[in-house]
Amino acid sequence: MGELAGELMALFADGFLRRLHVARTRRRLAAGRPVRVPCSARSDRPGWQPGYVNGRLRITPGAALVDFGSRVLGHTELAAGGTFHEPEPDTWHSQDWAATAYQPPGGGHPVHLQVDSRYLPLVQAALTDPRAVRKA
Template sequence: MGELAGELMALFADGFRRTLQVARARRRRAAGGPARIPCSARADGPGPRGAYVAGRLRLAPGAPSAAFTARGRARVELAAGGTFHAPEPDTWYDQDWAATAYRAPGAAHAVHLQVDSRLLPLLHAVLGAPGTPQNV
């Protein structure tokens, strides 16, 4: 019985933590401040498909790019003004996380991003080119 209670506590705590992260990111962006979005990313390119790396996407107001940072990994800059594309269907590992492929302007390959589905519109607004239709 204790195991079941522990699993339920972890489930509810994770949902509550995600809700707080979404609210904080939305509030900071609405106030014009920087925001960090919990995110997983993997680069698309030649060779075998890599695994997703968990990290954070750092969004600064008025910045021409967003930075993906993960522990023990090099910082990856994603230039704003690119296009979003629907990734392959097997990239959805969790129903709460939305996957999308982002191709920065001038980039040879797309970067696949997974974010909380409630933060996907914020990601599109920050990285997408203003006034251009997105292919999602």
Template sequence: MGEFLGELATLFADGAFRRWHVARTRRRLAAGRPVRVPCSARSDRAGWQRAYVNGTLDITPGAATAAFGERGGDRLQLPTGGSFHEPEPDTWYDQDWAATCYLPPDGGEPVHLQVDSRYLPLVHVTLADPKSQQKV
């Protein structure tokens, strides 16, 4: 019974923490400050792993690029201003996270991203329409 209660406590604490972090991320973006969004990414680019890798998406409002980085690993630069498309659902890394496919504006290889569904609208706006996030 104690193990079950421990699992429930973790489940509810994670949800509350995630809601707080999403609200904090929104406030920082609105203030024009850089944010880090936890996510997983996969790309077909040369030299990049073909499997999903956990890391963070570093976003600076109004910047020309965003960067995905794994802990202690390479950084993948993503030019902003691209478009989003639906990914292939049979290769999703984690079914609990929302997945999307980002196509850079320069016609480069697509990057498949997975983020908690509460972060997905923030990621869409900041990558596809960076000018809307510029501080006036």
């Protein structure tokens, strides 16, 4: 019974803490300050691993680039102004996170991103129209 209670506490605490972090992220973006959003990413670009890599997106309001940083890949810049497409559900890294495919402007290989669903509107706004992030 103690194990179940422990797992439930962790589940509720994670949801509560994540909700607080999302609210803080929105406030910082509205104030024009940079934020880091936890996510996983995968791409067929040269230099990327074939599977999903855990890391963080560093979003700066109004910037033309969003930085994906991870311990495995280092820092990789994604050009803002692209489009989002449907993900490939059979290769998702985590079923708990929302998955989407980002196609950078000018073509090239898409980047498959997975973020907590509460962060997804912020990430989409930052990558499609960086000037709109301050209004999100």
